[in-house]
Amino acid sequence: MKVSKEWLQEFIQLDVPAEELAEKITRGGIEVDELKDYTAEIKNLVVGHVQSVEQHPEADRLKICQVDTGDGTNQIICGAPNVVPDSYVIVCKVGGRLPGGVKIKRAKLRGEVSEGMICSLEELGINEDQVPSEYRDGIFIFKEEKTAGEDALRALCLDDQVMEFDLTPNRKDALSMIGVAYEARALFGGEVSLPEYGIDDAHLGDDAELSVDNEDDLAVPYYAARVVEDVKVYPSPVWMQIRLIKAGFRPINNIVDISNYVLLEFGQPLHMFDRQQIGSDKIVTRYAKENEKMTTLDGKEQTLKQSDIVVTNGNEPIALAGVMGGAFSEVTENTTDVVIESAVFDAFSVRKTSNRLNLRSEASSRFEKSVSHEFVLKALDRAAYLLQKYAGGKATSKVISAGELDVEDSTIEITEDYINNRLGMDLTVKEITDVLGKLGLVASEKEGILTVSIPSRRDDLKIKADITEEIARIYGYDALPSSLPEYSKITPGQLTDVQKKVRVIRHQLESLGLSQAVNYALTSRSQAGQFTEIDETLDLLMPMSEDHAVLRTSLVPHLIDSAVYNSNRQQKDVQLYEMGRIFIPRGEAELPLEKEMLAGIVTGDMHRTDWLGTKVPADFYAAKGIVETVFEKLGMSAHITYRPSSRLSEMHPGRTADIILENDTVIGFVGEVHPAYANENDLDSAAVFEISMGELLEKAQGEIIYQQLSKYPSITRDIALVVSSETHAGDLVETVQKTAGKYLHDVFVFDVYEGEHLEVGSKSIALRLVYLNKEETLTDAEVEDSYNPVVKALEAQGAHIR
Template sequence: MFVSYKWLQEYVDLSGITPDELAEKITRSGIEVEGVEVLNEGLKGVVIGHVLEREQHPNADKLNKCLVDIGEENPVQIICGAPNVDKGQKVAVATVGAVLPGNFKIKKAKLRGEESNGMICSLSELGIEGKLIAKEFSEGIFVFPNDVTVGEDALEKLQRDDQILELGLTANRGDCLSMLGVAYEVGAILNREVKLPNPAVRTISEKATDYVQIKVEAKEDNPLYVAKVIKNVTVAPSPLWMQGRLMAAGIRPHNNVVDITNYILLEYGQPLHAFDYDRLGSKEILVRRAKDGEKIVTLDDAERTLTADHLVITNGSEPVALAGVMGGANSEVKADTTTVLLESAYFAGPTVRKASKDHGLRSEASSRFEKGVDPNRVRAAAERAVELLALYAGGEVLDGEAVVDTLNVEPVVISITLEKINRVLGTDISIEEVAGIFTRLQFETTVDNETITVTVPTRRGDITIEEDLIEEVARLYGYDNIPSTLPMGSSTPGYLTTYQQKRRTVRHYLEGAGLYQAVTYSLTSEAKATQYALETREPIKLAMPMSEDRSQLRLSIIPQLLEVVKYNVARQNDSVAVYETGPVFLSNGTDALPDEREHLAGAITGLREQHQWQGEKKEVDFFVLKGILEGLFAKLGLEQKVEYLQAVVEGMHPGRTAELFLAGQKIGFIGQVHPTVQKELDLKETYVFELSLETVFAEEVAPLQYESIPRFPSITRDIALVVEKEKVAGEIESIIVEAGGKLLKDVHVFDLYEGEHMEPGKKSIAFSLKYFDPEKTLTDEEVTKVHEKVLTAVKEKSGAVLRG
């Protein structure tokens, strides 16, 4: 809701309160003011000018040479390119030295040899959005009415000497979707009187009921419908002040009749609709549910097909408006309209919301009906509108109104004790202060001892229970004035479970290793549901899926991560590293709920290092991802318990994939995505892993123990072993570790050779072994004894031979 500061002053005395101060007070009372816009910020030197003469520029076909009176001693010559500029017009002139939006300064200039002393402006050049400018001025300069005075401030006449407060309203505060609603709110905040409009309508002797009869079939959807008739209307531009206020509120001016209905919508929060009475085609208004397949052409010239869920206004046979949303083109007010039928009604919010949603028509009117309008303003808004139509459109208002009224709305009455208010808020407010707050809100209030009974006006439909009254007291008493207190009674501080701590450790580690967290759908397609599953079961299909791509619960996270990688690579993010911790779902049959298990998965592709200065680039490979996992297991205290065994997994590269085992139990796999899958996804080499977190976290870990840095030197021995090509290094490493005993502290592979100097079917694997004793310096004899034991073990258990 955009609230004009100048307009608001007509209802509430704002003297001594600047717009910024008012915004702060409104925000502190519970309605956020998202910003304060100064409409004429940075603009100066724009006056009203009178075009005395206009002639074709002698040297340019599309330029006009104008002599303009700007209220100074002599008229000035201005060159103007607008197609609609003409002699006798009152226009906005930016004089020499003026400043326009964007800090555009006006200077004397020569255009095609002719002097120009200023600029005749369009509204867009004065900072008004194009979508808010009336159609007749959208492609040219703005022409003022003839009753304006030359030399006056043009921005003031356009209501641009104003500041606009943008209210960020929550769904429950529909009462503030009107200037009167905001006035009540501001009046309560400032404790100042609210001045309401007091329409005085002079009517003629003819009766409105002689012109139209109202029938309502859908009484639940439309319990109140009021129609007033205005004759001898002259359709013309609305007053300049009204156009300015509409544009400041984000509404485009059209003509005086339509603008007055929009003005009342902003002022009262009550949507109105004006029909051309002569185009209705009957003397009857029938409100009913639409028939399935029935059609209407709305004001935006779109043909819309209706259903029985939609409420329509008809002339007895065909629809002339989609109730509460938009009028029909067949009854639109046009330039030749002379008789207007004005509708003011109360439509049920859910019905309007259904029609608005079905047809994609979100209008100012529909948003107010959806949130709920004040039923007691329906007639008042109509009276105010016909007053303005008589004043600014020359209309003659017929006596009375055609109406159907089955609405029965009683104000809500709520009783509450002072003790409860103070107990809930933790305050010590007196009964007089509480009653004063409700009086400021203009709620009828009675006090009996310490019980307060409040009659809530119908404009505040958000207040229905005691807690709503407590909230009103709190926000107007001032949240800043509520004392800070500590909770009473005993409490147990919150903490993370061991599982949650380990999960957080995993996330922190992976993010530290350069992987970004991804969050993907747990729903997937039938084709992807079973891909890369650690445990294969029948996939679970949703009964009512939103689409085929989201029809089944996943058994693995990897397919979704590959989609994330594909999405990024397609947008030239060539180096991607992502992980996700999330659930997979394992079926237990049709009559039982599935098992929901948490998995960890990751995917990397592209470069792991890039040093452009040194011209160095290093691509990710299997061992980069394996190193990340080894670091993770070390963080969890499991580095000595996890084994990597070569494996074949569907969808993975057959020679670059390993299964992971923890204490003999399979916990996941790691490897390169199969080249055919990479090609389908348009990816380069991509490496993935997936682990069962529940299994990993369930493994018991010995308490962390710190060891002092060794004071004694270590001894390193390297061995190169010739083995069969099928033999895996991990098996040999396990034999070495077992045989090395306590003195062997580290062993790792540092070379692999399969060249021409090796026997067919053989390969050489080189290991580096580090021995030391934390208690003393080892002797060669001690190391040799253990090392010989290692060599004997690998020969006997793996058939390895020392390479000569």
């Protein structure tokens, strides 16, 4: 909503600068996005009287004009095709300025002196789309006689500042000049004056030839019309055109401009029908028939649904109610009689129709918020009054209507204590009623109960909290008392143990190159059962879409989707992690169990160094390495073991491991995605992991014990074992750790081989044992004493030394 201060002054007198007005309105709860000053960049702009026009001798498109600017006659060269003698125009004199930093100087054009510039509306900062068509390709010419030399901005009603409101959906009252006037009254005081809407009743009568009927009172609670005859279609007055332009409308003609002008005054959309083009003597409102056709004012044929409301001539639609009129009944240059429509339409239906057909209009934006009933008839009469005054029309009918117009005020009961308890204030009843009175809300008090009457223009006020909010914003949010919280014990601010661990996990994963992903907690029914053994799902009653119909039971499917999205855009190397919740159903009587999980995915290559030709494939070992570094950072490596797993059908059966916490508790899994599943999702390969955060965060970390680095050398022994293909390397490592004695410092697998020179069903596993004595140098004899029991234990386990 764009609000002109000059126009607003007609409704309420405001002796404050525009900047102060905008600031206080913003502090009162309506944000002023922009304050446009039409005078800001303009200097020496006057009305000029064109006395003569001659053809430029050296240019076909230029004309030499003699223009009286109030202080003498100046010669001005003009290229506009519509400049004519004895006309009043806008002139920027020598030394003047125009928007955009344009300076006007004395100049020569093709040998002829030019002292000034005759201006178009675009050159004054008016948007080209809002300029009337008759002036779009030329200069602006006043229709009435002016005084040469007078201030052109004042003559154009452009000596003005315009505020642009960013309104919240509940403040529909500020979508009209009257609504803004009431808001200004609440903030600055004064009285609101309504525009003149009394019509000349000399020609009024009962128009028996036109009738109105509403087939559905819920769709159209009230419909009213007036007939105005003998109108003449021509441009509307300059002041009306300029006010419409400042409000963001393009002037069309006096009939259409009056309907838009009244819409801005009262916030009540109107529609003007050509009486002769309606096609019958009755107007019938109803719901449209399925697939019914009509052509709207924009020239497009619309296919209607049964949820659309239409205004008809008894047979076919002549308007899409609350959205847009029909093409064949629109006002044209040949129109002589008009029917003015002012109605109340069902807000939900208008909004649904407008969104479906993508027909957004000033009318629909107001109807879909519901219009104020108190202005329906006032706007109708105001339009008829303006048609009489500026179109030469005669109102020949009284109001022709159907339905009931509810203009009764609603009431809200509230107490002084309710307001003060919520605002932390100590307002008296008089102070409360005074504030409400500024808003135009009448409040009466009886036995401690305040009864507040709510007019329909403020039907956004529905509950006691709304009244409290109105008092707070008008009283001034800055004036609300403030106090520090009371406290008796001061504690230092610090992170909890859980918060510290979460930060450690994030820092570690991001240092390894993984980026954090944040996905919806909602997923599709097909994905809900993937990468989990949970069979049940928690379905939403009214899902946004099929892709967001159930609560997720695993984080991995969404990470797969993210990897696919990147892969489809040539980003094959993806490393992502996510921390979030999964939801495990516990029956209809209980809320679902919410578990915090950590999940990740790696695809393509990791740590690629092209100039060295090195890279790490995103496979099981890469994912397992990432997980192990997290456990190491949390000090949990000693409590974690891995066990081969094939419980999840989406995971590779031979390259997946369950993650085991002590006491044989499975807290997650890590491994490669099954090739078939990867192919279905257009991924070459992918490795994923998912871990329950609860067990990670609840496990106490314990004390960290630091030891001095040994100054003595270590001794290594390598042992290659031939074992059954079913033997797990972890079992061999565990055997070594149990039997190697006190000098064993580390043991790890450094090679696994299957193939030629080995029997079928066998494999070779090579272990490296590292021995270290931190007190003195180890001898070979001491190492052998520790090494021999290891060999015997491994042989007893079925291993053979290669």
